[in-house]
Amino acid sequence: EDQVTQSPEALRLQEGESSSLNCSYTVSGLRGLFWYRQDPGKGPEFLFTLYSAGEEKEKERLKATLTKKESFLHITAPKPEDSATYLCAVSSGSARQLTFGSGTQLTVLP
Amino acid sequence: NAGVTQTPKFQVLKTGQSMTLQCAQDMNHEYMSWYRQDPGMGLRLIHYSVGAGITDQGEVPNGYNVSRSTTEDFPLRLLSAAPSQTSVYFCASSPRQAFEQFFGPGTRLTVL
DSSP, X not given: OOXXXXXXXEEEEETTOOEEEEEEEEOSSEEEEEEEEEOTTSOOEEEEEEOSTTOEEEETTEEEEEOSSEEEEEEOSOOGGGOEEEXXXXXXXXXXXXXXXXXXXXXXXX | OOOEEEEOSEEEEOXXXXXXXXXXXXXXXXXXXXXEEETTTEEEEEEEEEETTEEEEOSSOTTEEEOOSSSSBOOEEESSOOGGGOEEEEEEEEOTTXXXXXXXXXXXXXXX
C-alpha cells in the first residue's frame, strides 16, 4: 500500500524567508510524484511531476526535488501570495490513481 | 477550454436522500476520477474511469455509484446520503499520455 507523509503540517514564514516542505513516500514502483497547490475553497492546482531520483523542476520561487524516499518543495524568498496548502501525491505500478499526503499549510507574512 | 467543471458548488441533504454530483471536462481526457477531501485525511479516491464504459473502485467506494457513458461526463451518485458523507468532493481528469491529474473546483456537501 502506497503511503505519503508530509511535514510540517503548518509553516509560517516571513516574506523573503526561504524554507522547504518535505514529502516522504513509500511505494512499490514509483510512476510519478506530484506537487499541487490548493487555495482555500478551490481545487488542487497542478505544479510539478517528478519521475526519477535526482530530478528537479522549477517554477518561479518554487523548486521541487526527488530522492528515492522523499521529495522537497523549496520556496525561495516567498511572498504572501505563496500562502496556500501544498499537497504531495504519488502514483505507482500500473495504476493511475493518486495517493495524497495530508498537506502542508504555508502562511507567508508580509 | 473550461477545463474540469463541477456542479453544484454547495449542497445540503438530509440523511437518506439521494443526489448526483456532476462532473464534466472538455479536454478529451480519457481518465477521470472522484476524490473526497476531509480535514486531516487528505484526498481519498472514491471511483475512477479509464475511458467511456469503464469504471472501477478506489479506496472509499461504499455508498457511491458512478457511470461513464461519454468521454466528457463522469457523474457521482450518492444512493442514500449519510452524515459520514459530509465532505468536499473533487473530480479530476488526466490525458492518456500523462499521469498528472487536473482538478475541478469542488462540491461542498453537507448531510444532516
